[in-house]
Amino acid sequence: MSETSTEFPLKRIDALARCACALGACGVWYHRIVIEGAHNLPREGAALLLPKHHAYRDILLEGVLLRRITGRYATYVMKAGLWGVIERFGGLRVVRPKDIRRIVDREERRREIARARAANQKMQDYLSGLYSHGEVVISHPEGMRIQDEMGLLQKEVIEHVVKVEQQLGIRVPLIPIGMEYESYARPNARAYFRVDEPFYADAFADVNGVMNYLDDRLRILSGLSQ
Numbered sequence: 140m141s142e143t144s145t146e147f148p149l150k151r152i153d154a155l156a157r158c159a160c161a162l163g164a165c166g167v168w169y170h171r172i173v174i175e176g177a178h179n180l181p182r183e184g185a186a187l188l189l190p191k192h193h194a195y196r197d198i199l200l201e202g203v204l205l206r207r208i209t210g211r212y213a214t215y216v217m218k219a220g221l222w223g224v225i226e227r228f229g230g231l232r233v234v235r236p237k238d239i240r241r242i243v244d245r246e247e248r249r250r251e252i253a254r255a256r257a258a259n260q261k262m263q264d265y266l267s268g269l270y271s272h273g274e275v276v277i278s279h280p281e282g283m284r285i286q287d288e289m290g291l292l293q294k295e296v297i298e299h300v301v302k303v304e305q306q307l308g309i310r311v312p313l314i315p316i317g318m319e320y321e322s323y324a325r326p327n328a329r330a331y332f333r334v335d336e337p338f339y340a341d342a343f344a345d346v347n348g349v350m351n352y353l354d355d356r357l358r359i360l361s362g363l364s365q
Contacts, residue, residue, distance in 0.1 A: 147272040150265070151229040156202070156212040159228045163199030170320070171327050172200070176334035177208050179314060185270040186337070187300055188213065189353060190316035191361040192279035193286045197318055201277060202229070204332055214269055216278040216296060231276075233262050267303050270311055280353060286323075289358055294350050301340050312337035315353055317360020333360040 180188075190201055198215060205213055217230045226232065269276055280297075281290035300311050315335040322328035335356050343349045358364070 147268055147274075149274075150226045150231070151212065151214055152227045153212055155228045157206075159199070160203050160206050160212075163203040166196045166199045167203050169326055170200075170330035172204070172332060173329050174204065174208075174332045174334070176336070177204075179334040179336055180205060180209050181275060181312065181314070181337075182209050182211075184273045184312075185309065186275050186312045186314060187270075187296070188275065188277045188314050188316055189280050189357070190277065191289070191318045191357050192281050192284050193318055193320060194284055194323060197279075197284075200318075200330065200332065201316070205275065205277075211275055213275040213277045216266075216276065218282075231262060231265065233259060263299055266299060267307070270300070270303050270309065271307055280357070287363070289354065289361075289363055292350050292354055292357075294346055297340060297349050297353075298346055301346060304340065310339055310341065312339060313349070313353070314338075315356040315360060317357060317362070319362045331362070335360055 188201070188205075190197060202213065205211055212229055215230050216233055217225065218233065266276065278296045280292045282293040283290060297313070300313070304310055314337050317331070317333035317335070319331040319333070320328065321330070338352070340346070340349050343352065
């Protein structure tokens with residue numbers, strides 16, 4: 140069970156998450172980590188962390204640094220193609236629209252859409268439970284790895300946060316995190332981990348306003364051009 144919640148039926152097993160952090164420590168050793176804005180990481184309560192996604196190692200570094208700085212573990216929103224066991228380490232699988240568009244056969248694609256809707260609804264219900272029980276969620280808003288440039292941000296996770304806030308009467312802080320690597324291959328190259336100040340979706344007129352702000356902040360925090 141989670142160290143932050145003893146009642147919610149958490150899929151993550153923190154002993155396994157601890158093992159993942161031990162593995163991720165190799166990445167911390169390989170790179171020279173520079174952390175900016177560490178005080179903005181949440182020590183308690185629900186939060187949605189929104190990091191720039193360059194490479195697979197981002198996930199390990201995020202988990203290690205969150206644990207070292209706050210003592211907490213997170214649940215990661217990840218693509219459905221990953222093994223089911225990943226949920227025991229803190230993953231939460233979501234079926235992405237682009238995964239379904241790859242299916243050529245019409246009937247198979249229609250059946251997969253129905254399955255995806257049911258699976259994603261269960262995922263959203265679980266995500267709502269995480270927020271209501273004060274858990275940390277991490278979602279890479281681009282939905283994929285894109286090195287050294289910004290991809291198009293996906294707004295589904297933000298739309299869900301807005302819905303949860305309205306239904307449960309809570310406010311979930313949104314925290315952009317910039318990532319920038321001096322080199323992906325050179326040992327001891329700096330890796331910058333920049334944590335922005337939390338902001339809230341209700342400060343904007345609509346979700347598009349949230350996404351525009353998030354895009355701007357991630358570009359600046361990751362050292363990318365506008």
